[in-house]
Amino acid sequence: MSKLHVTTSINGEPVEFLCEADQSVLDVLRNTLGLTGSKEGCGTGDCGACSITLDGRLVCSCLVLAPEIEGRQITTIEGMAQGDHLHPLQQKFLEMAALQCGICTPGVLVAAKALLERNPDPSETDVRYWLAGNLCRCTGYDKIVRAVLETAADMRGAA
């Protein structure tokens, strides 16, 4: 069977690619398009390291088939900073050491950004439940939760 042709938008840029019908978005991002910021921790939607947004909705890119993003808009960790200007979450994660090995960090950041876009004033519990789909084995989550809460407070202050 010949490959499928997909036209989509990634981080605001028009993108075309060829894929097999059963390839995941994550596989295409990493192995076809060279966007390796999204990580494969499990391939079964349990770890969240491959988190992206699809038309603004937070999804695990390992669970979305690549042909499904035809005509849709996705954003990945590579689209989070604007040029050399980090997103406030990225900056806060650095300042508050909210990462150790960093493998879960892209997924956590994409998920946290999606949270703050929906809820600019989350409680600690809101953050913990929203991020419950992003496994981190290094940090014990403490500094991640604090960084998200502080970023939210800063962004509310700036708004």
Place this chain on the structure above:
Amino acid sequence: MNAIDNKWIGRRTIRPDGADKVTGRAGYAADNSMPGMIWGKVLRSPHPHAMIRGINTARAEALPGVKAVVTAKDIVDFPLDKSVMLGIQDMRWMCRNVMAREKALFHGHPVAAVAATTEEIAAEACKLIEVEYEVLPHVIEIEDAIMADAPILHDFLRHEGKPSNIAATMVNKLGDVDAGFAEADIIIERSFKTRPVHQGYIEPHACTVSCTADGKATIWSSSQGQFMVRAMTSLLTGIPQSNIRAIPAEIGGGFGAKTIIYLEPLAVLLSKKSGRPVKMVMSREEVFRGTGPTSGSMSTVKIGAKKDGTIVAAQGTFYLQAGGLPGSPLRGPVGCSFAPYDIPNVLSVGYDVVSNRSKVAAYRAPGAPLGAYATECVMDELAEALKIDPLELRLKNTARPGTKAAYGVVFGSITFEDTVKAIRNHPHYSAPLDRAPAKGVVRGRGVASGFWFNAAGESSAQVNITEDGNVTVTTGHPDVGGSRASIANVTAELLGIEHKRISVLIGDTASIGFSNLTGGSRVTFASAMVVTQSTEKVIGQLKERAARIWKIDPEAVVWSDGAARPAGANAGQFPPLTLKDLAAKANEMGGPIGAGIQLTTVGADPGFATHVVGVEVDVELGIVRVLRYTAAQDVGRALHPDYVEGQIQGGVVQGIGWALAEEYLFDKQGRLDNASFLDYRMPVCSDVPMIEPVVLEIPNPKHPQGVRGAGEAPIVPPLAAISNAVHDALGKRFYSLPMSPPKVLAALDG
């Protein structure tokens, strides 16, 4: 916390590798690709225990797109009768772990590997390999493996003269334990079980390897030691170390399990055979089935004390799962369990038990949590029986400088009692406890302590001054949790310059001197030591250059605040020469400026921790929730406090998972039943509270900055601390982990 007036050490600076990691640009093992690259896949045994009578790879090799197939016969054999050690690893077992040789020893044991133009073709080819197995009876659990009629995994293993699954015994002895128990007014003896748990790093094992026609191999992989990758791959493939360049990718978590290799030698052999670069990436299922975990255990601990709480004797018996090949971390429970206490009579014995599971790998303070679980739970019962506060019981028996530990050392400047006092004095310990806040909910509080040896060992560093007067520092240690940030702080402090002017890099095996593993809580200790000595050499060079420019004696020059200055009025009047000034003049005044050190570091005094935890038990659902957690530890000096706190917080949460939810479950066919993150339940963000670290900084006198290893001690106390808290809540003691909802409900019903 510390009175030392430092400008950079102890500052929460931004890590040198941070921007790459928050933007997705950091290169982890699976992120690499090469021109012409093909994909490797592993065929794994469908049986937990089987003789391999033959392997026919002809059909796989004939599949279009297949470029190479390897089996055990391509790997260097290490005969069973002669041990060849690389560090603590016996190559006899490593060669049989990366590829089954005579026998498949666990479900998921590699039996062949294929490289093909796509992952799909490689997977298809694996199915075409015909393996003739003679299936043997299998054994999974310790209690079954040590029975007289158990299936024997290795007929060359003998225990007490008979074929056995007990591969090794370790004994630590101090005094006369029988005489000690005879003096005791009270003796408590209990038996405990723990299940194997996986290290759970989010990055699966991966590598890319390129072998060229001249016999050279370049390996790009993530590990806890590129020099280990080079040495082990060399031993298993026969390629000399000088022809292997191991490049450390960013590592997405290891926790001990990446101190050995799985894929690299297979990828090297596939690349060599095919003449193409080969990439291999494990699936999460392969990680669960084929790598790690740490040992499950069966332990008995007996402690005898006087009425006043003075412990007179302690005895521990620890059976640890090794997996299919020998090598469980016996030293952990045998050596660590009683080390916090000054006990005159100790007998601590460990047994290494093989069974048809994946070979265990190191996990954060390997084995120590298993022993501390048993000992610290018995300590809690002893305190309860004697009506002594559990922390006071620990203080009464605390090991001090000069105490002889059963594992053989006389302690130097140890600080165990400081950690106990830190918890005793913490508001958490004395906060009012609402024992029954709602119907069906009860709360309790528990404490426990722990010990870890801490390691030192070989490390190398190179500090170079760039032509424009900035600094690059290279070490040989993969950075698992922010060690580059600590090194930047140390170098900035010594040179008296802004930390942002310092670039900290991790060298590959061709660009930096030998450095032992990132493990044993040694990296910050050892790398700060070699970086300090290298930087001091550089400062010596800088002072010499200034002296030459000023035409004065180098002894008359001092280095302070980033510049050479005359030592005093007698030295003469000269304006300071900064790093930039001296770098600009380097070539005319003696050449490039830089220095390196290669050293076997010593002086890593052990680490102690004491924890208090508050839990809530839902008696309807059997769920135990951790509500509050406070962890005290002496780290000597926190070069970068965030990453020290992070080690404590991360270690504690791994301990919470171990205590409450994580376990390897096997079906009757000897197959792991929960090989996914859905069914293997690691703590998620909503499972845990904030973890409060109490970081004590009592400088280690044997280290230039006072550093004591910090990474491993935090996982030692949680298992017992949580058990003791659950007992406090329910009035019932659990003697096996995890305290998962089904077990809690069964205990409440029973």
